[in-house]
Amino acid sequence: MNAAQTGRKKPATPKRPTTQPAAPAPDPVVVTIDGLTKRFGGVLAVDAVSFVVRRGTIFGFVGPNGAGKTTTLSMATGLLRPDAGSVTVGDADVWADPIAAKRIIGVLPDRMRLFDLLTGAQLLYYCGVLHGLDRETARSRTSDLARSLGLDEALDRPVRDYSVGMIKKISLAAALIHSPTLLVLDEPFEAVDPVSTQLASDVLRRYADAGGTVILSSHNMDLVERMCDHVGVIVGGRMLAAGPMDEVRDGLRLEERFVELAGGRQAVEGLEWLTTFSD
Numbered sequence: 001m002n003a004a005q006t007g008r009k010k011p012a013t014p015k016r017p018t019t020q021p022a023a024p025a026p027d028p029v030v031v032t033i034d035g036l037t038k039r040f041g042g043v044l045a046v047d048a049v050s051f052v053v054r055r056g057t058i059f060g061f062v063g064p065n066g067a068g069k070t071t072t073l074s075m076a077t078g079l080l081r082p083d084a085g086s087v088t089v090g091d092a093d094v095w096a097d098p099i100a101a102k103r104i105i106g107v108l109p110d111r112m113r114l115f116d117l118l119t120g121a122q123l124l125y126y127c128g129v130l131h132g133l134d135r136e137t138a139r140s141r142t143s144d145l146a147r148s149l150g151l152d153e154a155l156d157r158p159v160r161d162y163s164v165g166m167i168k169k170i171s172l173a174a175a176l177i178h179s180p181t182l183l184v185l186d187e188p189f190e191a192v193d194p195v196s197t198q199l200a201s202d203v204l205r206r207y208a209d210a211g212g213t214v215i216l217s218s219h220n221m222d223l224v225e226r227m228c229d230h231v232g233v234i235v236g237g238r239m240l241a242a243g244p245m246d247e248v249r250d251g252l253r254l255e256e257r258f259v260e261l262a263g264g265r266q267a268v269e270g271l272e273w274l275t276t277f278s279d
Contacts, residue, residue, distance in 0.1 A: 027054040030182055030213040035085035036075050038068075045071045047237040048085065053215060053230065058208050060228035060245075061217040062254075064262055068237040069217045070110045070186055076215070077107045077184050089182055103131075106175035108168075110186040116160035120151060120170050123159055124177055131178035138177070145173040148203050150196050164191040172200060176207070183207070185216040189223060201227055221255035235262050 031053040038046040046068040053059045063069050074080035076087045078094045078101060087094040092101035115123060121142055128138030146152050149169045154162065159170060172188055183204070189197045204214055204227070218224050224231060225245065231254065232242035240261045241248045249257050 027056050029053070030055050030057075030090060031076070031215065032088040033072075033076055033085070034087075036072060036082050036087065037084040038071050038075060038080070038082055045237050046075070046082075049234065049237070049239045050085075051232050051239060051242040053213055055213055056208055056211055057230050058204060058214040058216070058228045060224035060231040061215060061234065062219070062221065062224055062231060062258060063217075063234035067234045069234060071237075072234065073184055073186050073215065073217060074109065077105055077109070078102055079107075079109060104181040106178065106180035106183045108171045108175045108183075108185040108188050112167075112171050114159050114167065114171065114174075116162075117158060119156055119158055120146070120162070121155040123170060124155075124173055127174040128177045133178060141177050142173075145176060148199065149173055150199050165193055165196065168192050169196060169200065176203070181213065183212065183214045183216075185214065187218060188216055189218060189220060197223070221253075221258060225249075225254040233258060233261050 029052045033052070034050050036046055036049045037044075049068070049072055061069055061073070071080065075082045075085075076094065078098045081095065087101075089101045090104055092104070094101040115126070118126065124142040124145065125135075125138045128141055129135065133141070142155070146155050149172065151166070151169055151173065154166055154170075159167065162170065168188060168190060169192065172185065175183055175185065188200065192200065201223075204216075208214055208229075216224075216228075228245060230243060231245050231248050233240045233248065241257075245254070248254075252260070
């Protein structure tokens with residue numbers, strides 16, 4: 001006798017639970033900056049700045065002149081001791097274990113002083129050997145970087161004869177030559193021509209896609225918006241926003257959002273004389 005004959009309902013077949021695909025695990029954190037603070041006399045230059053950067057990210061660090069960008073990056077790379085706070089790169093504390101941290105960091109600091117009596121080739125070779133590369137590897141990587149950054153024709157010239165833009169490019173090559181885990185670049189594209197900027201951008205994108213991590217500061221908002229996955233905005237020594245580019249932009253262009261965070265446009269007054277031209 002079946003269920004219809006007995007008048008009893010056939011028990012419903014239990015539905016199999018639907019499983020949602022697991023969200024991909026976030027990339028590991030490479031840099032943790034926690035509460036960095038620095039005073040110069042009575043001036044609070046950096047006020048408890050905190051943010052993290054994950055592997056494979058190009059993080060743009062933007063702010064007006066005097067906002068604390070260079071001071072923050074100098075503390076993050078062991079060049080300037082903070083008054084408070086900590087920086088961890090990988091498993092190494094930059095200030096408690098500076099040698100371990102600096103082995104995995106490549107730095108292009110502000111106003112970098114180079115051994116400018118050396119040729120470009122000698123400088124890159126010297127940087128490579130200092131980082132533990134054997135001689136053949138240092139020479140090979142020098143050639144690779146020169147070709148990628150458009151430095152081929154300048155390698156045999158003394159660095160003191162380089163233009164400002166060329167010094168930026170050789171400094172970037174020096175920061176890259178030991179294939180660091182983290183690159184920290186302070187205004188790497190300042191005074192660099194558009195073709196060289198594109199070459200360098202392509203190198204950094206390839207580096208990040210392979211698992212490298214980049215923190216760079218720049219005043220070129222369009223460049224930061226094109227290049228960077230994440231961005232942080234610092235004004236008056238305080239971090240006002242940090243996160244994925246689209247979240248920080250909040251529907252605006254990065255430059256518009258930056259101006260909004262930095263206090264908005266101010267009316268230009270008191271310059272009426274500028275429109276009364278001299279004869």
